[in-house]
Amino acid sequence: MSDILLDVEDLRVRFPGLSGYTEAVRGLSFTLGRERLGIVGESGSGKSMTGRAILDLVPPPGEVTAKRMAFMGLDLLSMPHRERRALRGARMSMVMQDPKYSLNPVMTVGEQIAETWRIHNPGEAGQARERALAMLDAVRIRDPKHVYDLYPHEVSGGMGQRVMIAMVLVADPDLIIADEPTSALDVTVSMQVLAILDDLVSQRGLGLIFISHDLDLVRSFCDRVIVMYGGAVMETLNARDLDHAQHAYTKGLLNCLPRLDRVDANLPVFTRDPEWLK
Amino acid sequence: MTEKALDVRDLVVRYSSRAVVDGVSFSLDPGDSFGIVGESGSGKSTVLRAIAGLATDRSGTIDVAGKRLGAKRDLAFCRLVQMVFQDPFGSLHPKQTVDRALAEPIAIHGLGDGERRIQEALDAVGLGRGFRFRYPHQLSGGQRQRVAIARALILEPKILLLDEPTSALDVSIQAEVLNLLKRLAAERGMTMLLVSHNLAVVAHMCERVAVMQSGVFVEEAPSSRFRSLKAEHPYTQTLLDASGGFRRGLAAGLVG
Amino acid sequence: MRAATSQSWRDWLLSEAPQSRAQARAGQAYRRWRGFTENWLGVVGLVIVLTLIGMAIFAPWIAPYDPLAQNLSQRLQPVSWQHWCGTDSLGRDIFSRIVYGSRVTLLIVGLVVVTVGPLGLILGCVAGYYGGAVDRILMRVTDIVLAFPKLILALAFVAALGPGLENAIIAIAITSWPPYARVARTETMVIRNSDYIAAAKLQGASSLRIIMLHVVPLCVPSVIVRSTLDMAGVILTAAGLGFLGLGAQPPTPEWGAMIAAGREQIFDQWWVATFPGLAICIVALGFNLLGDGVRDALDAR
Numbered sequence: 001m002s003d004i005l006l007d008v009e010d011l012r013v014r015f016p017g018l019s020g021y022t023e024a025v026r027g028l029s030f031t032l033g034r035e036r037l038g039i040v041g042e043s044g045s046g047k048s049m050t051g052r053a054i055l056d057l058v059p060p061p062g063e064v065t066a067k068r069m070a071f072m073g074l075d076l077l078s079m080p081h082r083e084r085r086a087l088r089g090a091r092m093s094m095v096m097q098d099p100k101y102s103l104n105p106v107m108t109v110g111e112q113i114a115e116t117w118r119i120h121n122p123g124e125a126g127q128a129r130e131r132a133l134a135m136l137d138a139v140r141i142r143d144p145k146h147v148y149d150l151y152p153h154e155v156s157g158g159m160g161q162r163v164m165i166a167m168v169l170v171a172d173p174d175l176i177i178a179d180e181p182t183s184a185l186d187v188t189v190s191m192q193v194l195a196i197l198d199d200l201v202s203q204r205g206l207g208l209i210f211i212s213h214d215l216d217l218v219r220s221f222c223d224r225v226i227v228m229y230g231g232a233v234m235e236t237l238n239a240r241d242l243d244h245a246q247h248a249y250t251k252g253l254l255n256c257l258p259r260l261d262r263v264d265a266n267l268p269v270f271t272r273d274p275e276w277l278k
Numbered sequence: 279m280t281e282k283a284l285d286v287r288d289l290v291v292r293y294s295s296r297a298v299v300d301g302v303s304f305s306l307d308p309g310d311s312f313g314i315v316g317e318s319g320s321g322k323s324t325v326l327r328a329i330a331g332l333a334t335d336r337s338g339t340i341d342v343a344g345k346r347l348g349a350k351r352d353l354a355f356c357r358l359v360q361m362v363f364q365d366p367f368g369s370l371h372p373k374q375t376v377d378r379a380l381a382e383p384i385a386i387h388g389l390g391d392g393e394r395r396i397q398e399a400l401d402a403v404g405l406g407r408g409f410r411f412r413y414p415h416q417l418s419g420g421q422r423q424r425v426a427i428a429r430a431l432i433l434e435p436k437i438l439l440l441d442e443p444t445s446a447l448d449v450s451i452q453a454e455v456l457n458l459l460k461r462l463a464a465e466r467g468m469t470m471l472l473v474s475h476n477l478a479v480v481a482h483m484c485e486r487v488a489v490m491q492s493g494v495f496v497e498e499a500p501s502s503r504f505r506s507l508k509a510e511h512p513y514t515q516t517l518l519d520a521s522g523g524f525r526r527g528l529a530a531g532l533v534g
Numbered sequence: 535m536r537a538a539t540s541q542s543w544r545d546w547l548l549s550e551a552p553q554s555r556a557q558a559r560a561g562q563a564y565r566r567w568r569g570f571t572e573n574w575l576g577v578v579g580l581v582i583v584l585t586l587i588g589m590a591i592f593a594p595w596i597a598p599y600d601p602l603a604q605n606l607s608q609r610l611q612p613v614s615w616q617h618w619c620g621t622d623s624l625g626r627d628i629f630s631r632i633v634y635g636s637r638v639t640l641l642i643v644g645l646v647v648v649t650v651g652p653l654g655l656i657l658g659c660v661a662g663y664y665g666g667a668v669d670r671i672l673m674r675v676t677d678i679v680l681a682f683p684k685l686i687l688a689l690a691f692v693a694a695l696g697p698g699l700e701n702a703i704i705a706i707a708i709t710s711w712p713p714y715a716r717v718a719r720t721e722t723m724v725i726r727n728s729d730y731i732a733a734a735k736l737q738g739a740s741s742l743r744i745i746m747l748h749v750v751p752l753c754v755p756s757v758i759v760r761s762t763l764d765m766a767g768v769i770l771t772a773a774g775l776g777f778l779g780l781g782a783q784p785p786t787p788e789w790g791a792m793i794a795a796g797r798e799q800i801f802d803q804w805w806v807a808t809f810p811g812l813a814i815c816i817v818a819l820g821f822n823l824l825g826d827g828v829r830d831a832l833d834a835r
């Protein structure tokens with residue numbers, strides 16, 4: 001098993017509060033190869049905090065612990081924050097939900113991509129523009145030269161998200177964590193963004209962690225799915241086996257969606273069992 | 279013949295001289311449920327805001343229960359038409375308790391028996407006594423949306439405008455809120471106008487669905503028509519295809 | 535037993551499911567208070583301000599001498615057990631004058647806040663809520679007042695109205711409302727586009743009702759913060775007017791005027807000007823710390 005990018009065992013994230021600690025993630029274990037792994041859950045399930053913990057982006061006073069957290073053989077737990085930061089952006093990166101808040105408003109999008117290249121390749125700054133244009137092309141932007149000179153407010157949401165992906169790609173990472181990358185986009189646009197992410201995994205051999213609340217989307221896009229609730233893992237299964245999910249929570253989530261091909265007088269609702277968090 | 283509950287003719291709404299809604303017509307009989315589906319910027323929410331009197335630069339006519347609406351909305355209109363907004367975090371006043379939010383319409387309309395009305399409204403949306411004196415920050419998203427629904431119901435309106443009422447909620451909470459809305463509309467014989475980006479939600483809730491793009495209806499049909507996943511207009515077909523999740527071939531056709 | 539009672543009180547206050555309007559309000563206030571007390575600088579400010587208020591109320595019992603009683607045989611006495619802060623050129627006890635001077639300071643601060651806060655708040659909310667021509671007219675007036683340096687404008691008003699404490703207060707009030715209007719207007723412009731205002735409109739609430747019951751309560755915290763932070767400035771302006779002889783008239787014990795009186799002896803009898811100066815300094819600092827604390831406590835939610 002040399003192709004394991006990320007190996008996480010018993011990951012926990014907790015926050016101190018007025019009445020003791022609140023656990024945001026309670027004992028998550030998984031391995032990630034060069035594949036699309038979906039993490040699905042509702043708000044408060046700890047899915048976003050999992051992505052942040054891997055990237056060392058948990059905001060203080062949050063505390064991250066784990067039995068093991070290794071990225072391509074590197075032990076992330078013993079690594080100082082400075083090295084984690086260097087790793088972040090270079091070999092593992094994140095695509096956020098809303099490009100509006102992730103792009104610098106006073107710099108053209110092309111320059112921002114070029115800047116990322118310069119940071120990670122200080123010796124080859126001269127190639128920055130060329131590389132940035134190539135990346136814009138790689139995320140299928142039709143006229144990269146034109147888009148290079150646009151400011152963030154001049155591009156649409158879908159275009160902005162593609163620019164974000166180009167910015168992540170220019171550093172040539174091995175792992176991308178996408179946190180709800182299409183939730184702020186219209187369905188038609190999100191299909192295009194997903195297609196680009198899909199290519200990255202199949203053509204460049206990246207590992208992708210796809211964090212989403214949308215079970216249907218994850219089912220159709222990912223290879224494997226982790227279902228989280230209240231910080232704990234309910235179930236891990238292959239995406240195509242989701243119809244045969246065992247856990248009551250997963251089944252409940254699948255059933256409560258309105259469906260075009262089914263007529264329901266009422267949508268099935270479910271109650272949460274406190275036992276799930278034991 | 280029965281009087282139309284809502285009749286909209288050639289509605290055009292402008293925001294700084296750009297027509298966001300560009301000639302929309304539809305009419306609803308009492309008790310109808312009608313859905314408008316579209317993507318962001320299609321103008322679907324603006325249709326609701328124009329009816330509610332919140333978007334003022336408009337032309338065309340809007341008749342509610344046979345009465346033509348002018349620029350201003352009077353108290354009688356407010357008792358006939360109420361609206362539930364998309365963002366339950368933004369539609370409740372942050373410094374007012376649930377009690378205060380529900381008492382406000384009673385005070386404005388000088389209705390008696392406030393105590394009973396508030397209690398009934400809370401019961402109707404399934405919130406117990408314990409919720410009455412909470413501030414919005416002490417409520418979850420689903421509970422806030424229930425409060426917003428209770429506030430809309432307290433004036434016993436005949437027409438309910440719903441602007442993406444569940445798009446900010448988790449799917450399991452969405453199911454509860456949709457069930458609640460459906461039950462209340464049926465019990466009280468309310469006419470429902472629902473706007474959403476989610477075709478499945480609209481088809482589940484409404485008898486008729488209009489698909490809106492760039493300010494106009496491109497297709498209008500009974501929701502049963504969409505169950506076969508076939509549509510007449512190519513844009514509707516795209517929405518139908520996308521509702522099934524990610525498909526490689528579908529994305530290839532859209533890349534541009 | 536005692537601990538159990540206080541525990542249940544706290545639970546009652548912090549309940550997430552209050553049973554009555556009163557409990558909801560009390561709980562909210564208690565949470566604010568807890569937030570405020572976490573910041574010890576703010577508490578220091580509060581203590582200073584409470585001390586000032588206490589001093590003003592209990593001045594006759596605190597002050598060892600009559601603040602107006604002249605005793606020429608005791609003039610310019612240095613700091614001693616008889617006169618904690620020394621005496622001035624007319625032999626009056628400076629400590630007693632400072633204690634009584636707190637009444638003047640509080641009167642100025644109180645009257646200015648009571649007139650300026652609501653005036654700025656209402657003008658700002660009205661301008662922000664209606665927008666358009668109403669906003670343009672109100673804001674241009676605001677700009678005109680803002681364009682003058684505060685002290686100079688106050689000087690001009692006092693010169694026109696004649697010197698005196700009342701006129702000084704009026705002058706300060708006239709010159710210090712515009713920033714409040716600005717703050718309230720900016721907040722209102724965000725609030726008026728929110729869905730809860732749209733919901734209120736849709737319930738048939740009149741513009742007056744929306745402004746007074748929905749918009750104003752949301753702007754009040756920032757106006758309160760602004761005014762506590764501003765009080766230091768008001769005290770300094772009042773002292774400045776007093777120093778120039780345009781504020782409180784002799785023999786009223788006003789801190790600014792006391793500094794002015796001690797000006798000639800500053801090198802030989804330092805205490806005459808120093809103690810009123812210290813009083814101004816500490817009270818201004820107290821209001822500033824209190825203002826910071828209140829802002830942090832209110833911003834928390």
